[in-house]
Amino acid sequence: MADTSLIDGASASISAAPAAKPMPTPGQIALRRMARHPGFWFGGIVLGVFVLAAIAAPLLTPYDPGTQDLARRLAAPVWNSAGSWQHPLGTDHLGRDYLALLLYGARISLFVGFATVLISGLIGTVLGVAAGYWGGRVDLFVNFLLTVRLTLPVVLVALVAVAVLGQSLPLLVLVIGGLLWDRLVIVTRTATQQLVGREFVTAARAIGSSTPRILMREILPNITSALIVVGTLELARAILMEATLTFLGLGIQPPLTSWGLMISEAKSQFLFRPWLIAIPGTALILLILAINILGDALRDVLSPEGRA
Amino acid sequence: MSLLEITGATRHYQVSAGLRRGRVLQAVRGIDLAVEEGEILAIVGESGCGKSTLARLLLGIEEPSSGSITVGGRPIGAYGRVERARLIQPIFQDPYSSLNPRMTVAGAIAAPLEVRGVGNGRSRLAAVHEIMDAVGLARYLAGAYPSQLSGGQRQRVAIARALIGEPKILICDEPTSALDVSVQSQILNLLARLHRSFRLTIVLISHNLAVVGHLADRVAVMYLGKVVEAGPTEAVFAEPRHPYTRELMQAILPPELGRGLPELRLKGEFPSPLAPPTGCAFHPRCIRAGDACREAVPELAGSERLVACHYPLREPVHA
Amino acid sequence: MTPLLEIRSLSLEIPVNDGLLRPIRSVDLTVERGETVAIVGESGCGKSLTSLAVMGLQPQNARLSAERLAFQGESLLGLDRRRWQAIRGKRIAMIFQDPMTAFDPCYRMGDQMAEILRQHRPVSRAEARERIVALLRRVGVPAPEDRLDQFPHQLSGGLRQRMMIATALLCEPELIIADEPTTALDVTIQAQILRLLADVQQETGVGLILVTHDIGVVAGLADRVVVMYGGEVVESGTTDEVLGSPRHPYTAGLMRSIPVPGRTRRGQPLGHIPGLVPRPIAPLTACGFLDRCEFRHEACAAAPVPLRSGAGERQLRCLLPIETPRQPAEPLVAATAIA
Ligand SMILES: Nc1ncnc2c1ncn2[C@@H]1O[C@H](COP(=O)(O)OP(=O)(O)OP(=O)(O)O)[C@@H](O)[C@H]1O
Ligand SMILES: Nc1ncnc2c1ncn2[C@@H]1O[C@H](COP(=O)(O)OP(=O)(O)O)[C@@H](O)[C@H]1O
Ligand code: SF4
Ligand code: SF4
Ligand SMILES: [Mg+2]
Ligand SMILES: [Mg+2]
Numbered sequence: 011m012a013d014t015s016l017i018d019g020a021s022a023s024i025s026a027a028p029a030a031k032p033m034p035t036p037g038q039i040a041l042r043r044m045a046r047h048p049g050f051w052f053g054g055i056v057l058g059v060f061v062l063a064a065i066a067a068p069l070l071t072p073y074d075p076g077t078q079d080l081a082r083r084l085a086a087p088v089w090n091s092a093g094s095w096q097h098p099l100g101t102d103h104l105g106r107d108y109l110a111l112l113l114y115g116a117r118i119s120l121f122v123g124f125a126t127v128l129i130s131g132l133i134g135t136v137l138g139v140a141a142g143y144w145g146g147r148v149d150l151f152v153n154f155l156l157t158v159r160l161t162l163p164v165v166l167v168a169l170v171a172v173a174v175l176g177q178s179l180p181l182l183v184l185v186i187g188g189l190l191w192d193r194l195v196i197v198t199r200t201a202t203q204q205l206v207g208r209e210f211v212t213a214a215r216a217i218g219s220s221t222p223r224i225l226m227r228e229i230l231p232n233i234t235s236a237l238i239v240v241g242t243l244e245l246a247r248a249i250l251m252e253a254t255l256t257f258l259g260l261g262i263q264p265p266l267t268s269w270g271l272m273i274s275e276a277k278s279q280f281l282f283r284p285w286l287i288a289i290p291g292t293a294l295i296l297l298i299l300a301i302n303i304l305g306d307a308l309r310d311v312l313s314p315e316g317r318a
Numbered sequence: 319m320s321l322l323e324i325t326g327a328t329r330h331y332q333v334s335a336g337l338r339r340g341r342v343l344q345a346v347r348g349i350d351l352a353v354e355e356g357e358i359l360a361i362v363g364e365s366g367c368g369k370s371t372l373a374r375l376l377l378g379i380e381e382p383s384s385g386s387i388t389v390g391g392r393p394i395g396a397y398g399r400v401e402r403a404r405l406i407q408p409i410f411q412d413p414y415s416s417l418n419p420r421m422t423v424a425g426a427i428a429a430p431l432e433v434r435g436v437g438n439g440r441s442r443l444a445a446v447h448e449i450m451d452a453v454g455l456a457r458y459l460a461g462a463y464p465s466q467l468s469g470g471q472r473q474r475v476a477i478a479r480a481l482i483g484e485p486k487i488l489i490c491d492e493p494t495s496a497l498d499v500s501v502q503s504q505i506l507n508l509l510a511r512l513h514r515s516f517r518l519t520i521v522l523i524s525h526n527l528a529v530v531g532h533l534a535d536r537v538a539v540m541y542l543g544k545v546v547e548a549g550p551t552e553a554v555f556a557e558p559r560h561p562y563t564r565e566l567m568q569a570i571l572p573p574e575l576g577r578g579l580p581e582l583r584l585k586g587e588f589p590s591p592l593a594p595p596t597g598c599a600f601h602p603r604c605i606r607a608g609d610a611c612r613e614a615v616p617e618l619a620g621s622e623r624l625v626a627c628h629y630p631l632r633e634p635v636h637a
Numbered sequence: 638m639t640p641l642l643e644i645r646s647l648s649l650e651i652p653v654n655d656g657l658l659r660p661i662r663s664v665d666l667t668v669e670r671g672e673t674v675a676i677v678g679e680s681g682c683g684k685s686l687t688s689l690a691v692m693g694l695q696p697q698n699a700r701l702s703a704e705r706l707a708f709q710g711e712s713l714l715g716l717d718r719r720r721w722q723a724i725r726g727k728r729i730a731m732i733f734q735d736p737m738t739a740f741d742p743c744y745r746m747g748d749q750m751a752e753i754l755r756q757h758r759p760v761s762r763a764e765a766r767e768r769i770v771a772l773l774r775r776v777g778v779p780a781p782e783d784r785l786d787q788f789p790h791q792l793s794g795g796l797r798q799r800m801m802i803a804t805a806l807l808c809e810p811e812l813i814i815a816d817e818p819t820t821a822l823d824v825t826i827q828a829q830i831l832r833l834l835a836d837v838q839q840e841t842g843v844g845l846i847l848v849t850h851d852i853g854v855v856a857g858l859a860d861r862v863v864v865m866y867g868g869e870v871v872e873s874g875t876t877d878e879v880l881g882s883p884r885h886p887y888t889a890g891l892m893r894s895i896p897v898p899g900r901t902r903r904g905q906p907l908g909h910i911p912g913l914v915p916r917p918i919a920p921l922t923a924c925g926f927l928d929r930c931e932f933r934h935e936a937c938a939a940a941p942v943p944l945r946s947g948a949g950e951r952q953l954r955c956l957l958p959i960e961t962p963r964q965p966a967e968p969l970v971a972a973t974a975i976a
Binding site: 035208209210212213214215216217218219220223227228231232 | 374377379399400401402403404406407408410411412415416417418419420421429430433434461463476479483
Binding site for chain 3: 468572
């Protein structure tokens with residue numbers, strides 16, 4: 011069409027200037043904004059350090075967390091006048107190295123956290139998107155599930171599950187993952203509802219897109235940032251939940267170890283050797299705080315759509 | 319036979335108002351219209367009169383509650399998803415909402431071909447470039463995201479996406495209402511040019527009569543879910559027969575000096591589609607209303623010029 | 638006599654990530670009592686920010702400077718919060734494009750309006766209600782008593798806009814600033830609302846600043862026009878002068894873009910302004926309209942263009958001769974290209 015440039019001079023004249031500089035994608039813009047966000051750095055670095063330490067546990071301590079040394083039980087950490095560098099964080103009532111327990115415990119805590127978020131993320135997204143997209147009866151059904159879920163106390167469900175099926179790590183993951191999808195459903199449902207009302211979804215229908223294509227190409231990409239933000243916050247919730255259940259004797263059991271278990275086993279030493287609780291407690295608080303700050307930072311960076 | 323035929327189409331919605339459930343909202347209350355191949359038919363009317371609902375019916379996104387809509391003699395619901403998309407494509411009002419913020423310009427424009435499984439990635443990109451040239455989008459924008467485009471550019475992307483599959487019919491719902499006049503004129507020029515070069519049939523929905531007058535061959539005026547007047551653009555503009563059409567024409571503010579503000583003789587407000595007035599729906603606002611208007615629904619009558627009024631402004635000249 | 642509102646060399650700077658935004662650059666504007674001044678231009682040209690600045694409502698982080706910004710001869714520069722509150726809503730009132738955002742969705746209309754009135758006037762609840770009902774009747778709200786108990790979302794767009802106008806009139810302001818008051822409305826309601834504004838002005842002699850991008854609205858209502866582009870006033874004068882014979886290529890381009898039933902031929906290409914409104918980020922080193930101007934020449938790129946006065950009240954920020962009308966070159970070009 012020869013007359014294009016004459017009639018539609020708009021595009022012709024602006025094409026000259028910015029052509030040289032390729033435009034940043036929304037992802038690049040988000041990355042740039044992240045780089046400037048202190049919360050992202052703090053949360054990311056602390057979480058990263060914990061994950062790395064958990065992975066590299068054998069390199070960081072010569073001890074095995076299962077090895078008991080009753081001769082050296084309840085050794086004090088280095089900062090205590092009675093402590094020594096042999097066991098930097100001391101030992102527990104069975105003489106196990108506390109640093110080793112902490113590092114290997116981090117593996118379990120983080121594994122439970124990530125695994126449960128994977129499960130609850132899947133459940134939450136499927137339910138939320140279905141409710142938001144189809145509405146009507148599907149929505150009513152999901153709402154019913156949500157109401158039922160919200161009336162179930164996690165501890166009670168865990169108690170029943172343990173009583174019936176016996177205590178195990180997979181069961182713990184399934185129980186927490188099967189319960190912590192409530193917020194994810196609420197968030198994805200609202201986000202999907204808003205998207206369905208937008209004209210680009212109608213346009214996708216009008217070009218003949220199938221429903222799976224609409225869900226995968228139009229809906230999902232637009233709710234991922236919300237999912238990441240909520241998922242991050244749910245990660246913190248899941249880790250805390252693991253610690254709670256374990257503390258109550260419903261979660262992790264020896265020979266495995268986790269921070270919740272360390273706190274639980276140190277209960278009786280609370281008055282005389284407070285560090286036995288303070289060490290895993292501080293690690294837990296730091297990790298939860300870091301993940302929450304990271305989640306907030308992601309929200310700042312990701313949610314206001316495309317604001318460069 | 320016309321390309322697009324609307325016969326007695328209605329569309330009702332169930333709305334719940336608090337505890338009272340099951341009230342019926344009549345968005346489209348019986349429309350008969352025919353659109354000929356290659357023409358531009360405009361549909362005008364006030365906000366809430368059912369223009370967008372009609373557009374959704376024409377696109378086959380919603381089914382009429384009663385009546386029928388046929389394309390090429392076949393009910394629109396009888397076409398398959400993809401088949402229908404090849405015939406009819408939409409362009410929407412809000413270019414900020416009609417593009418997926420996570421999809422690049424090229425991705426959005428190529429989507430109809432992908433859905434249909436036409437060609438491979440390479441041939442699709444070539445087609446995208448070609449259509450981008452046709453709608454006046456610089457090719458370097460292919461990788462851009464909607465947030466990086468101006469309103470006019472977005473509307474061009476939407477037009478390119480609609481045209482890449484070479485549909486026969488384009489349904490434009492307020493294609494320029496969200497744009498500045500300087501950009502609106504470019505989009506109008508583009509639509510006029512594409513209409514000629516692609517031999518498109520266009521249904522142009524707008525509340526801006528100046529836009530309608532500039533593009534359309536024929537105009538249909540809607541009021542509360544019904545067509546109250548239809549006819550060739552020039553004739554309807556020069557000599558409106560329905561009292562409502564005349565008020566609409568009166569209300570236009572042309573950028574011309576010395577005309578002052580229009581004097582409208584329109585009483586009251588646009589009625590609620592939950593409780594349409596009896597008889598002629600326009601009667602509570604009409605200065606010509608008589609007893610007949612309150613009781614009997616006026617039929618849309620005439621041949622070339624159709625008007626639904628008991629006391630039209632001038633008797634139709636019968637040919 | 639001092640004008641109602643006098644603005645000389647108003648500028649606004651907003652620090653942003655990638656520099657300093659200059660959305661208003663040395664704007665002059667005068668409004669007399671009983672006069673309607675329209676500010677026109679594409680979106681993003683600084684119309685809304687100019688009107689907000691008059692109300693002292695510019696963004697928190699914006700830096701405002703002006704040679705003079707005076708209302709009834711009294712400077713508005715550097716007023717503290719208390720003194721602003723005595724002016725805002727009472728002596729200068731504002732009407733927004735979207736009345737939905739201007740009213741609080743959680744309160745009944747009557748309570749919101751009474752609250753505003755009682756903030757500025759020592760009246761009893763009953764008196765306030767009486768006054769509001771009278772005003773609503775005056776602006777053509779049917780069954781005004783019932784409306785007072787309704788919430789904003791229960792009203793149609795046209796009714797909400799009428800009630801916003803009534804709210805603006807509550808305290809008998811001396812100046813009303815209307816930012817796109819009819820852009821969201823149907824043509825029929827637009828005509829009624831504009832008529833209402835004109836009547837109110839006739840009766841009360843209030844000054845009116847009308848921000849719009851609709852030249853038809855300007856032609857119908859305004860006494861004077863200020864055309865803004867890129868944060869600058871590029872042309873101003875009486876409505877007859879500016880619309881009758883636009884001299885700035887931007888004004889001329891806007892006028893040519895509009896289809897006019899009966900004047901533009903059907904299907905004939907409309908004029909347009911190529912390009913986009915630039916982001917007002919850098920200081921100007923040339924004519925701000927340079928990139929989009931079909932008349933540009935070397936001199937235009939050399940330095941920023943000053944505002945000049947011509948015959949009558951016309952002012953123009955363009956190097957082209959001020960007294961010769963702009964010949965539209967463009968539609969001819971486009972027409973030949975089509976043929
Ligand atoms: N899905 C729906 N459910 C209930 N009511 C609806 C629905 N869609 C539209 N309506 C109602 O139908 C009527 C017509 O709506 P429609 O959107 O077709 O109007 P319109 O003429 O396009 O108006 P506008 O000019 O504002 O776009 C309105 O009263 C609207 O509230
Ligand atoms: N609060 C703000 N912060 C930063 N930039 C702003 C703000 N408000 C407006 N702007 C910018 O200032 C310019 C003029 O805006 P505005 O006065 O709203 O334009 P108009 O009313 O003419 O459409 C635009 O480039 C706009 O993006
Ligand atoms: S039928 Fe009666 S009320 Fe309706 S438009 Fe005609 S004259 Fe008016
Ligand atoms: S000064 Fe030059 S570039 Fe600027 S508007 Fe006038 S002719 Fe165009
Ligand atoms: Mg609509
Ligand atoms: Mg504005």
